[in-house]
Amino acid sequence: MKILIVEDQRRLGLFLKQALTERAYTVTWVGTCAEAREALCETGYDVIVLDLGLPDGDGLDLLREWRSGGFNEPVLILSARDAVQDRVTGLDVGADDYLSKPFSVEELLARMRSLLRRQSSVKETVLQHQGIKLDLLSRTVHLNSKPIDVTSREFALLEIFMQNPGRILTRTLISEKIWESHYDVDTNLLDVYMSRLRAKLEGPLGKQVFKTVRGVGYQLL
Structure with missing residues (x-):
């Protein structure tokens, strides 16, 4: 702890x-x-x-x-x-x-x-935000009640944002949670996963879901 x-x-x-x-x-x-x-x-x-x-x-x-x-x-x-x-x-x-x-x-x-x-x-097992539903027990994601396929890494990434809606998360914090180690802030690995997650969520929703805070990290809007 x-x-x-x-x-x-x-x-x-x-x-x-x-x-x-x-x-x-x-x-x-x-x-x-x-x-x-x-x-x-x-x-x-x-x-x-x-x-x-x-x-x-x-x-x-x-x-x-x-x-x-x-x-x-x-x-x-x-x-x-x-x-x-x-x-x-x-x-x-x-x-x-x-x-x-x-x-x-x-x-x-x-x-x-x-x-x-x-x-x-009191930890919730189902997280919901702006039409996105993430079930921690079944490890599934639904978008406006329709299931979408995500990888285990994408699920873990989305879980962090769903637990902190509106909060700006630093690249270091996200990397610690996802890879359990410090990744160089210049690596594009996190950006690759964010791009994939955005494509799966923002396209069907027709609106921006994540905001890039330059030099800091990302925010779930």
């Missing part, structure tokens, strides 16, 4: 990273909004632990930005702001849980496990 910790206090950040790493989590620790944006653009995370008082911005604004941009990763706010209204605001903005400082590491771990269980239990 991959965890992103956004915490500007060095001592606490290192402590959390060590505590979670010892429990077999893969942990990335960053200390600013800018670093958090970059980390989340590069790859996905199973849970994000977010502090609110960051040196280059407010964590709540960062969370609003993520949610409006289509990021649906579970977020646990970890903050010294412990008033009831602070917790209500954090949850209303889009947090999945809220834990006040000071805190118990065991409680933090328990809440993270709860978020992970909740995330896995």
